[in-house]
Amino acid sequence: MTLSRRTMIKIGGAAVALPLLGSTAFGQAEKLKIGFIYVGSINDNGYNYAHNQGRIFVQDQLGDAVETVYVENVPEGPDCERVLRELAQQGCKLIFATSFGFGDSVIKVAAQFPDVAFEHATGYMPAANVGLYNARFYEGRAVCGTIAGHMSKTGKAGYIGSFPIPEVVMGINALALSGRRVNPNFTVKPVYISTWNDPAKEADAARAMIDQGIDIVAQHTDGPAALQVAAERGIIGGFGQGADMSAFAPDTQLTAIIDNWGPHYLASAKAVIDGTWVPGNTWEGLKEEVVEMGPYNAKVPADVVADAEKVRTGQIDGSFHIFTGPIKDNTGVERVAAGVVMTDGELLSMDWYVEGVEQPA
Template sequence: MNRRTLLTTAALALTLGQAAFAQDPVTAGFIYVGPVGDGGWTYEHNQGRLAVEEHFGDKVKTIFQESVPEGADAERAITQMALSGADIIFTTSFGYMDPTMAVAEKFPNVKFEHATGYKTADNVGVYSARFYEGRAIQGHIAGKMTKTNKIGYIASFPIPEVIRGINSAYIHAKKVNPDVEFSIIWAYTWFDPAKEADAARALIENGADVILQHTDSTAPQAAAQEAGDVITFGQASDMIEYAPTPRVSSIIDNWAPYYIDRIQAVMDGTWESDNTWDGIGAGMVGIGEITDAVPEDVKAEALALKESIASGEYHPFTGPLNKADGSVWLAEGETASDGDLAGLNFYVEGIDAEIPQ
């Protein structure tokens, strides 16, 4: 075999090897805090995973583990996923932050993406949605529609994401109804249908005829339906099966475009650690259909509010706004910075409650 033949053979082998390598699918892993059938938060993350499969076909392989508790169990699950050959792992709950960082340090060649957290590394990016924008619209509708002037809020954990939502809903309910009062129950869970249903019933028994939630199951919707003459809003997912009442609208988390974009970056070799926080304008936060249970004028106002937020014309945290202790937070016309919102740890003036420590 002469030198030219040897070179040709070597070049062919290299080309074939490169082609084979290029055809190896990217493995994307997902760690979920609830079951994929929760009807809310985890359901929508899993819809994003399924959209990835549909978009990329055999160029990607997805794996997932559902109902992973936050803490030591999460670190074990993430480690196992990294050991199984995942190229990128999405950890989809706030309490996975430290476990994600710990595993990422051990697997520097694996890319990690943590939802709703704030810690990053060379191989760890973070992403979240501006849920508070959707809460503003819910608050507007709630303030207009309550007959008792009592709105109940089922909160999960006292972290800035949840506190932002409570404040945003309250601000916009109060704007249209100065007599409105908020009652907040902390469930200390993201997904526990029994706890969520009990919280909803307690709020309703206390006079609330509107229930908002930052928990993931449809149990509050069912409790409201059972009580009658109570309205609710879908959380994270549309929860359309409870429309036209009690569910009169919803916040829908749309993760699919983000997941597709980040996995494409892994394929292209362009992935870098990033911090993404998008809202209605970018399509990461959707507003579910506002049903005919909502008066036409209120619906029109809510949709106008949605458009003004989406365009950037209006910011849900625009002064004058005071803190609950009466001190000034935002002056007239001033808007909250992302830094302030990211670490928000107080209620606005008018919410008569304490944030658990």
């Protein structure tokens, strides 16, 4: 995450300065202006890139009925609050805040603009004009973990995380559980870098873990730096995050978790235009195609692809759920009894690691 942001709002392909402008119904009689704020760059080739592709999808689908604007590289904190306020003052009637740490600012600014519809990605605090939306990223990590469990020669994977929030912990645990389903001795080493996007930190973390014996790297950060290090060091491989990153490591990316936000953004925009928008709370995954898997690398053996596909399709038809007991934590305590599936509430508050995950330093 960059600690400075661009001072321009971008509309379509052009950039224009953002001057400030001095009913609670959400219907639109004129062109709907939609604002997006991103914690990183739209060129990160990952999470923020995927959200911006969703914005472009809405613009393409609705054409002259909407105008979309965005601000990238917005830090989580006071600057976010200011940007949200500026977007509302500029006439945005629908605003998407796309990072977990934007939550406090969204709640504060939304109270000041009750006629604006706000939606917060990966958030947990709703309000009268604040909706929540999320993606079941862990479903993709269950697919990745299946591949890792089969292909790792050391039985050790690394996981570069941003912050130890439930969303990230959930992903680490899904990777470990699916890997251990294949190889009971499979382990995952998590390292937190306290940012969503810092290529140097991501690369350093990947190098350090490779030096300690991991031969597959996963991540919950936004760029391809870890995959590039994996390619340089010649380990078995890794996984794209948020988007297909194979262009940066074509022989190393084994598959990718691809975020497809466009349909959600389109549905929300149409609802505001129609006057039917209400603050929802969605958490969709592979079944709804909000989470998709990238192509499998040619070096993934056919039997491994078949097992990964079984996990992917099982999560779509409901026959498989990675968080089904018995599940022990990494201290040996049973947390989930045999046959019990963890609830969404339990997953969204997850603050413990499953068996096979090294406790972060």
